[in-house]
Amino acid sequence: MPLYAERIAARHNVIGLSDPDARRIQRLADLWETPAYTDWRRMIDESKDIDLAYVFVPHSQMRRACLALIERGVAIVVEKPAGISQAELRDIKHAAQAAGVPIAVPLVQRGGPVDLWLSKAGRCVYESVQFIAGPPSRYQETSPWMLDAARSGGGCTVNLAPHFVDLFLQSAQAEDASVVAAMSSALHGTEVEDYSTLTIRTGDGRIATIETGYAFPSSPLKRHCSYMRIGPHGTASVWSDGRAWFTSVDGSTETSEFDVDSDPLYPVFVDNVAERLDRGFEGLPTIDDLEKTMSLIWLAYDYSRRGDSHDKHHPEH
Numbered sequence: 001m002p003l004y005a006e007r008i009a010a011r012h013n014v015i016g017l018s019d020p021d022a023r024r025i026q027r028l029a030d031l032w033e034t035p036a037y038t039d040w041r042r043m044i045d046e047s048k049d050i051d052l053a054y055v056f057v058p059h060s061q062m063r064r065a066c067l068a069l070i071e072r073g074v075a076i077v078v079e080k081p082a083g084i085s086q087a088e089l090r091d092i093k094h095a096a097q098a099a100g101v102p103i104a105v106p107l108v109q110r111g112g113p114v115d116l117w118l119s120k121a122g123r124c125v126y127e128s129v130q131f132i133a134g135p136p137s138r139y140q141e142t143s144p145w146m147l148d149a150a151r152s153g154g155g156c157t158v159n160l161a162p163h164f165v166d167l168f169l170q171s172a173q174a175e176d177a178s179v180v181a182a183m184s185s186a187l188h189g190t191e192v193e194d195y196s197t198l199t200i201r202t203g204d205g206r207i208a209t210i211e212t213g214y215a216f217p218s219s220p221l222k223r224h225c226s227y228m229r230i231g232p233h234g235t236a237s238v239w240s241d242g243r244a245w246f247t248s249v250d251g252s253t254e255t256s257e258f259d260v261d262s263d264p265l266y267p268v269f270v271d272n273v274a275e276r277l278d279r280g281f282e283g284l285p286t287i288d289d290l291e292k293t294m295s296l297i298w299l300a301y302d303y304s305r306r307g308d309s310h311d312k313h314h315p316e317h
Contacts, residue, residue, distance in 0.1 A: 001056055005031060007267035008054075011274035015050065016043045024142070040065055050074045052277055058145040059153045063088040066103075070095045075281070076103045077273055080162040080290055084153035086298045093287045104273060104281040105290045108265035109163040110170065113258045114227055114238050120246045121231035124171035127208040129164045132224040136190045136214045147190050154301060155192030157183060160212040161300075163262075166285070166293045168200060168208040171229070176203045181300035187215050198300050225260060 014032035018040040029036040037043040183193040234248040
């Protein structure tokens with residue numbers, strides 16, 4: 001939530017916020033000059049003329065919160081994964097469709113500097129991503145539920161990988177895909193995984209390997225990240241320090257350097273939400289996009305638990 005806070009203050013008139021621990025949200029209540037509740041149900045019941053709700057409750061509560069808002073016809077921004085199973089996400093999607101309620105999802109890497117650079121390669125054929133964030137201890141003070149598998153649904157895979165699965169599916173224009181996965185909590189021994197590798201293969205042979213983790217040390221560097229995309233136009237790559245290369249199929253290479261920190265992408269998302277709310281969040285990632293992404297994420301968890309192979313998965317089936 002802190003990634004959104006300042007821009008929400010600038011772009012929205014906030015009429016309420018909630019958290020079970022009122023102390024954690026006092027700063028936000030002061031910033032937004034709004035009442036603070038300890039129960040989101042009471043907040044919804046007592047608030048009038050709600051145009052928009054940001055739903056960042058624990059993942060196990062997302063379905064219930066979204067359905068309550070959809071019943072009132074309130075437009076929603078919901079963080080991934082929108083529930084702790086594919087069935088919960090689909091309940092939200094189908095209810096929103098039936099009620100004509102728009103839902104936007106902050107898959108903020110879309111259209112960001114990394115996405116734009118990788119697009120130089122053209123439609124993705126092969127992709128490799130590493131995004132290793134700080135240790136799980138960073139959630140102890142702010143969001144301890146993130147380390148409770150029953151409330152979060154998982155660790156780094158459910159939290160970090162959706163961004164990069166989404167980028168691959170978008171670039172590859174994938175109609176169907178299968179996934180194999182390996183996950184572990186060997187480094188920190190938490191209830192949720194702190195390292196994960198997914199290998200995704202589309203029906204026409206396009207492949208992505210996506211590594212995520214809560215395994216980088218606590219540091220001002222925040223994380224390690226690297227990206228490589230191979231496509232018909234050449235190969236594009238980006239490193240943690242922002243250095244980027246693109247080598248075209250004719251052998252020429254261009255370089256650049258830019259900020260790869262994903263934190264600045266969240267205020268941009270808030271601006272887009274504010275500007276496109278009246279148009280049903282036109283052009284922003286939707287619950288349909290999240291469904292396609294999360295279908296592979298949940299299959300990856302199944303694969304990791306059972307070690308079984310999976311047939312091709314069609315998100316609508």
